[in-house]
Amino acid sequence: MWMDKKNDAGDSSRDTRTGWVQKVHLRCMGDMLHLDTLMQDRWWVLQLLLWALRGVARVILANNPISGLLILAALLWASPWQGLLGSVGVLCSTLTAVITGQDKSEVSAGLHGFNGMLVSLLMGVFSSAGDWYWTLLLPVILGSATCVLLFSSLSPLLDRWDLPVAVFPFNITIFLFLLCTRPEHPYFPRHLAVPPGAVQVNATQLDALQVLQGIPLGVGQIYACGSLGPSLLIVGAVMLYSPLLAVHALLGSAIGTLAGLSMGVRPPSLYAGLSGFNGALGCMAVGGLFFTFSWRTHLFAIASAFFSAYMDIALSNLLGTVGLPACSWAATIVATLMLLMNGSLKAYRIPIGQVQSPEQNLRSRNQWEAGRSADQDSTDV
Template identity: 65%
Template sequence: MNLELIENDFLVHTHRMASIIWCGAAAGMWMDTKAEETEASRSRASLGQRVLSGLLFFTGDMEHLNKYMQDKVFGLQLAVWGLRGVTRVILANNPLSGALILAALCWASPWQALLGTLGVLTSTLTAVIMGQDGAEVSGGLHGFNGMLVSMLMGVFSSAGDWNWWLLLPASLGSATCVFLYSSLAPVLDRWDLPVAVFPFNISIFLYLLCTGPHNPYFPHHLAKPAGLMEINATKLMAVEVLRGIPLGVGQIFACGALGPSLLILGAVLLYSPLLAAHALLGSAIGTLAAFLSAYADIALSNLMGTIGLPACSWAATVVATLMLLLTGSLSMYRIPIGQVMSPEHNLRSRKQWKAGKTEERESTDV
């Protein structure tokens, strides 16, 4: 009898031990599975972060690229400087956006793309030869005016595309922009104003005045006064109005096709979503209702059209300059020209600046 009790106790203890071992193994397996799931979740999160970081690597001003290009061959550096100059036309500073814009121009008109490339490279090389500030050259500040001059020469030319004679004034006009830029910069710096596209407007005016519509090599179309605005709301189509908004962005590069204009807008979006939103907003306002700059453009078109000259971008340049000269509460939000970067970066910098000022003021309070 005692032997049977001992055997029964042994069996009970054996079952208990087996149950404990099984539970421990199951718990261990659950812990291992949980750990694997957690590790997989972390891996997915880290992968997503790496992808996002990789995408952000190509947005904004891409300052890291400047350090990478310091020891590269001059030809590669010139290409990057030129692409930055392309984007300076739209107030951006991103070489990848510049490549997208050049692709859009090739899509719309290979001849215009060739003229623009010639202009930006000629003006950039001229700035290098003249010994202009290295930071300005590498930032594309001496390229965009030359690009605009070359492209607008092609737009106003009445000889059609592939007029190879036009490459000569395009090169000379682009180089002239560098001289005008270096002359205007010391004057405008007194009021912390950008040179903007003043060189482009001056250079294209001089070219059109010197050649005339009947020049045997460089003829151009005569501009006509805009006249009174014709308001015909009965024929206003919503589709055409919406189509005109992205086309307004493309018109910055004298591009009138919808597809290339959308690609240009995508290049702006790559650099800064805020800048892209403002570009669409400005184009929409100009399309739906003529505000200050649109009225100024009409007035200048009528004035210049009397002598056969286009208004170019004088209206936007003058209005923007006057806005920057405003005093009062609006001037508090102005960023010094030398510190201007992408809108997102400007917002972060201003918040940090305001926070620093607040801490400094609180620390000095008695």
């Protein structure tokens, strides 16, 4: 009798611990909107930190400050200099948005931070002056601020079609910077981009293990991160926000790698994940973020990944002839085209102002359909 009571007490305490862990995990997943309410009356510096962390996560289409913190830790792990540049970029663009009086809801959601972070990271990657070249902070600050101005200018235009500004400001700003610099520039020397289809003199056989390693690296390359450990941490950060989004990120990167193999892309590009990141972005955008997840949108997400990957190869070969990278133009253009499509895909599209995590989008649609069917039943009676 005593043993039964003891076992019951142990089971109940174990259930309590399990329930507490699940509750904490659920509170840390998704958009964590409750954290914005909690921080309303806190110090402004803490609010700025929250906005900046959301901006860090927004680069990979997530909206979770804990995910942003994990991603920032991954960047510092891979390269402290790159982590510093990314932090300066996201803070400068967020502060610029506050100073110029941008919409507070957009600022608090991190929408004015992620373009600035991307610009600063790419400036660091293409700089040939090496790490801790402090002069590079000047274009990082100016480029981050420019992204906010471009975001504000493009928003009224794209809002007419209910389209996101996405990373158009980043792609425009980094292009302008790279066009203004050159390898022998006295202050801002840079590397030239190499076309992925360039013929290698000492070509070797492909290493299957390194090609597979390029799949998670493709997700890390969204942040210009080419290290395996930090890239896996970035995947984990996305999974914390949305397991569905993380699955589509890896699926899209795998599709991009497959597209690179089919087009004979240089092995270093495959190994480093450079063939996968546009496919990952294209797959994530359609596979549950801007469209409610279903088997139809899943197929469209796969198609979007292939389209993004092949367009990235084409643009990279074209722009690489003048030493410029294709950045994320391919995924941005493909996602925009998908959002403009008519037909069966349009029925699953989510208004830009209502986009949440894929799981929450799916839950909201199910509730809406359940309420609609209940209304029809009551009308029939």
